[in-house]
Amino acid sequence: MARIIYCHPAKTKYAFHVFTDLDFWDARKILQDLASVRRNFGHSPPGNEFPTQVVLEVAPARVQEVLKRRIRRAIAAPPRHVVIEALLMEGVYEFDTSRYFPERWTRSQREHFLRFRLPTQHGLLSSPYNTYRLEWQGTRVRVVPVKRSTKHDPVIRTRREAKRHLMVPTCF
Structure with missing residues (x-):
């Protein structure tokens, strides 16, 4: 149920970089040690609508699928x-x-x-x-x-x- 927006490859230095509408603390709890969870203070996408970034320096396909599945299955709440x-x-x-x-x-x-x-x-x-x-x-x-x-x-x-x-x- 949570939404995912992919960061444009030209704007990131990470192998896997997505924005999600999950709250920062909820994303940390859901993703645990799989990826680095960061706050989004930017305007593209807006930080009030997509407050969390999920990034990986090295992103095997299997780990990416696990991350996407966990994020999509999570229920977002107001940040x-x-x-x-x-x-x-x-x-x-x-x-x-x-x-x-x-x-x-x-x-x-x-x-x-x-x-x-x-x-x-x-x-x-x-x-x-x-x-x-x-x-x-x-x-x-x-x-x-x-x-x-x-x-x-x-x-x-x-x-x-x-x-x-x-x-x-x-x-x-």
Whole structure:
């Protein structure tokens, strides 16, 4: 389901160079050690639409096929930096879920997937003072930051809970 755009051979020094609409962190997790995953800050194709580059210096045909298959089978989500930028500039982020997710998915499946793909560890969406709410309007979703009524201080008792509450950098 993720899209692939091939880089023109005259514009690259790599044997295999593609752009994809998968988020950078999702692509790293999906492709693991097969290829080098880099961010796309360029304008051809635009970095907000295709935020990730996948490159290989030496590209055997078998490895290329594995990479293409993994990328095509992956489900893209809105890029994290686009979500945060919209929240900072406009206060909300709205998008059409039918652009990213299969039509056969129910609203609850889409919402479950979004909970893992949204940048929920970012300070705008998750802090002791802030949380977020998803508002549905047909197939469109709005991510709205909400102030908490009281400060949220979770009690951490196990190592697993501590891992879930690790502070991650808020930059991309």
